[in-house]
Amino acid sequence: MLETITVAVDGMGGDGAPFSVIGGIDLVCKSRPDVHFLVFGDEAKLRPLLASHPGAKAACDIRHTDEIVANDDKPTAALRSRKNSSMRLAIDSVAAGESSTIVSAGNTGALMAMATIVLKMLPGINRPAIVTSFPTENNDCVMLDLGANIECDEVNLVQFAVMGEVFARNELNLTQPSVGLLNVGSEGLKGNDSVKKAAAILESSNLPVKFYGFVEGDDIGKGTVDVIVTDGFTGNIALKTAEGTAKMFTHFLKNSLTSTLTAKLGALVARPALERFRDHFDPRRYNGAMLVGLNGVCIKSHGGTDAIGFAHALEVGINLVRRNFNELIKEDLGCLISNKLEAQTAAK
Amino acid sequence: MLETITVAVDGMGGDGAPFSVIGGIDLVCKSRPDVHFLVFGDEAKLRPLLASHPGAKAACDIRHTDEIVANDDKPTAALRSRKNSSMRLAIDSVAAGESSTIVSAGNTGALMAMATIVLKMLPGINRPAIVTSFPTENNDCVMLDLGANIECDEVNLVQFAVMGEVFARNELNLTQPSVGLLNVGSEGLKGNDSVKKAAAILESSNLPVKFYGFVEGDDIGKGTVDVIVTDGFTGNIALKTAEGTAKMFTHFLKNSLTSTLTAKLGALVARPALERFRDHFDPRRYNGAMLVGLNGVCIKSHGGTDAIGFAHALEVGINLVRRNFNELIKEDLGCLISNKLEAQTAAK
Numbered sequence: 285m286l287e288t289i290t291v292a293v294d295g296m297g298g299d300g301a302p303f304s305v306i307g308g309i310d311l312v313c314k315s316r317p318d319v320h321f322l323v324f325g326d327e328a329k330l331r332p333l334l335a336s337h338p339g340a341k342a343a344c345d346i347r348h349t350d351e352i353v354a355n356d357d358k359p360t361a362a363l364r365s366r367k368n369s370s371m372r373l374a375i376d377s378v379a380a381g382e383s384s385t386i387v388s389a390g391n392t393g394a395l396m397a398m399a400t401i402v403l404k405m406l407p408g409i410n411r412p413a414i415v416t417s418f419p420t421e422n423n424d425c426v427m428l429d430l431g432a433n434i435e436c437d438e439v440n441l442v443q444f445a446v447m448g449e450v451f452a453r454n455e456l457n458l459t460q461p462s463v464g465l466l467n468v469g470s471e472g473l474k475g476n477d478s479v480k481k482a483a484a485i486l487e488s489s490n491l492p493v494k495f496y497g498f499v500e501g502d503d504i505g506k507g508t509v510d511v512i513v514t515d516g517f518t519g520n521i522a523l524k525t526a527e528g529t530a531k532m533f534t535h536f537l538k539n540s541l542t543s544t545l546t547a548k549l550g551a552l553v554a555r556p557a558l559e560r561f562r563d564h565f566d567p568r569r570y571n572g573a574m575l576v577g578l579n580g581v582c583i584k585s586h587g588g589t590d591a592i593g594f595a596h597a598l599e600v601g602i603n604l605v606r607r608n609f610n611e612l613i614k615e616d617l618g619c620l621i622s623n624k625l626e627a628q629t630a631a632k
Numbered sequence: 633m634l635e636t637i638t639v640a641v642d643g644m645g646g647d648g649a650p651f652s653v654i655g656g657i658d659l660v661c662k663s664r665p666d667v668h669f670l671v672f673g674d675e676a677k678l679r680p681l682l683a684s685h686p687g688a689k690a691a692c693d694i695r696h697t698d699e700i701v702a703n704d705d706k707p708t709a710a711l712r713s714r715k716n717s718s719m720r721l722a723i724d725s726v727a728a729g730e731s732s733t734i735v736s737a738g739n740t741g742a743l744m745a746m747a748t749i750v751l752k753m754l755p756g757i758n759r760p761a762i763v764t765s766f767p768t769e770n771n772d773c774v775m776l777d778l779g780a781n782i783e784c785d786e787v788n789l790v791q792f793a794v795m796g797e798v799f800a801r802n803e804l805n806l807t808q809p810s811v812g813l814l815n816v817g818s819e820g821l822k823g824n825d826s827v828k829k830a831a832a833i834l835e836s837s838n839l840p841v842k843f844y845g846f847v848e849g850d851d852i853g854k855g856t857v858d859v860i861v862t863d864g865f866t867g868n869i870a871l872k873t874a875e876g877t878a879k880m881f882t883h884f885l886k887n888s889l890t891s892t893l894t895a896k897l898g899a900l901v902a903r904p905a906l907e908r909f910r911d912h913f914d915p916r917r918y919n920g921a922m923l924v925g926l927n928g929v930c931i932k933s934h935g936g937t938d939a940i941g942f943a944h945a946l947e948v949g950i951n952l953v954r955r956n957f958n959e960l961i962k963e964d965l966g967c968l969i970s971n972k973l974e975a976q977t978a979a980k
Binding site: 358419420421431434435466468473474475476500501502503504505506514516517518520521522523524525526527528529530531532533535536537540541543544546547549550551552553554555556557558560561564565 | 706767779782783814821822848849850851852853854864866868869871872873874875876877878879880881884888889891895897898900902903904905906908909912913
């Protein structure tokens with residue numbers, strides 16, 4: 285029997301909250317008798333939902349607060365004036381050692397700011413990054429940073445490489461994931477200063493990273509490497525471009541398959557195959573991004589997801605805790621420190 | 633009857649050259665009796681191809697050279713030592729006023745370097761950009777820069793906005809295309825310095841641009857705007873990410889529709905619809921990127937395309953010449969100059 289772990293949940297974050305949150309817990313608790321959920325939020329809204337979800341009710345405790353972080357709250361304003369919000373109290377619960385992970389579908393900027401201030405950085409890491417997994421032609425892969433840091437120097441990128449590698453070992457069950465740096469060409473001469481210098485460090489140092497070299501935008505879909513490292517500006521745009529392209533494809537495929545009677549008939553016959561195809565790309569299967577680099581496991585769910593998507597985000601957090609993600613990352617960060625990458629940064 | 637125009641063609645550039653080049657000319661000349669092609673390259677290889685393409689033969693003159701730009705030539709080396717290459721001589725032909733446009737499927741870096749040195753920049757423009765059109769859920773759109781400039785300041789981005797707008801009017805037949813700046817969020821506070829400053833200039837100035845504001849990666853597929861402006865690092869990665877995602881989708885769709893006997897049967901019934909779907913995304917339909925900002929119309933074809941794709945690149949060049957693209961862009965550049973954006977740059 286596994287030791288029980290406690291998950292702090294922002295009950296009020298996300299477009300579908302608290303319905304999607306309680307629904308997600310209800311799905312997860314069925315196969316996770318060893319997980320306890322502390323749900324922060326408005327008791328008057330949460331209680332009736334738990335009444336209709338008896339499984340979740342048995343696995344949950346509610347911590348009442350009626351303060352919430354709004355979607356349009358600026359991160360600095362949220363930090364200052366949302367100290368009793370469901371999001372903040374859930375993060376505080378991890379900092380206090382009461383919970384092992386926090387999951388929120390709320391305002392990304394506010395979550396980032398609060399989690400960074402409250403949980404603090406892991407030693408050897410300058411900035412947190414956002415990391416998630418997604419499908420490729422090959423196996424799933426992970427990419428970071430997806431938007432936490434608009435500009436990144438080579439030291440940030442190398443730290444992301446180390447953290448992404450540990451994340452891929454955990455989340456994708458790989459023993460030695462390959463790591464690529466996103467660039468505009470595969471030759472060493474291409475790219476901006478940061479990626480060129482980061483590549484030089486990753487090639488020459490004895491970091492515990494299997495460095496593949498540069499990869500290009502089309503390598504994301506190909507699945508050329510297991511971990512894609514980039515700055516938050518490029519990573520955010522690449523991820524959203526991929527999502528937009530996937531939606532465009534689905535849109536045109538649907539249009540084509542409903543355009544004529546014979547097309548509709550064909551689609552009906554091929555329906556099970558088309559459903560498998562659709563399910564493979566279901567964004568809910570990939571919901572749950574980690575704010576990596578913090579002294580605590582903080583998971584951001586997509587704000588627009590439903591109970592199935594929120595359940596997946598909860599699973600991401602639970603799995604990372606079960607596999608001692610933070611301990612593994614600290615081991616590898618020891619190598620960063622002995623490689624003096626921390627010292628380089630401190631000198632900046 | 634239209635006045636005859638002359639197109640300079642790099643007969644030896646691209647993986648399929650010279651076969652795809654002559655094949656492309658053969659396709660175009662059927663509907664373009666008013667276009668004459670000057671093909672630069674190895675006569676011994678070109679002549680036999682023309683013998684089997686009588687249409688192309690009637691529309692072509694060959695200018696012999698046996699020097700070529702190799703795919704792995706560095707731009708600086710190509711500039712120095714490939715002065716009699718098929719690519720260089722074709723560009724020279726535009727500079728000499730003998731041809732109205734140059735089309736090449738060869739080495740992008742070399743083409744960029746040679747065209748910039750030989751044709752020179754349009755007055756008011758600091759750097760050329762690569763621009764092309766592609767499909768969205770909505771109408772086709774154009775994006776620039778796709779890789780010519782790794783780092784861009786706000787003046788570069790504003791110049792790209794003006795040039796992209798003129799390109800969209802020509803290539804997409806729009807009267808007033810909307811222009812968006814690619815960013816990691818739609819709020820004014822997000823993004824790096826260059827995009828924030830460029831947005832401020834585009835909002836406040838009286839440039840002839842219908843500025844939409846910031847767009848995100850998923851707006852590319854949605855077709856939120858007609859013109860997407862970004863730096864060459866981000867643009868290159870976004871375009872290739874979209875291409876990679878499209879390939880991944882096609883791969884899984886094909887797998888699904890051949891996975892079982894009923895799936896195959898359904899696909900067979902829906903075949904005409906699936907073929908229309910495939911044709912809509914055929915990359916050959918979108919082949920032909922322009923090196924915009926030069927004092928001449930220079931078109932880069934994808935290196936791996938076939939005759940159909942090369943024909944499309946030729947059409948892009950011919951259409952831009954027919955519509956006096958360079959004159960239109962000069963008019964709008966007058967506004968840039970009167971807005972002192974040129975002066976700002978000169979002071980840098």
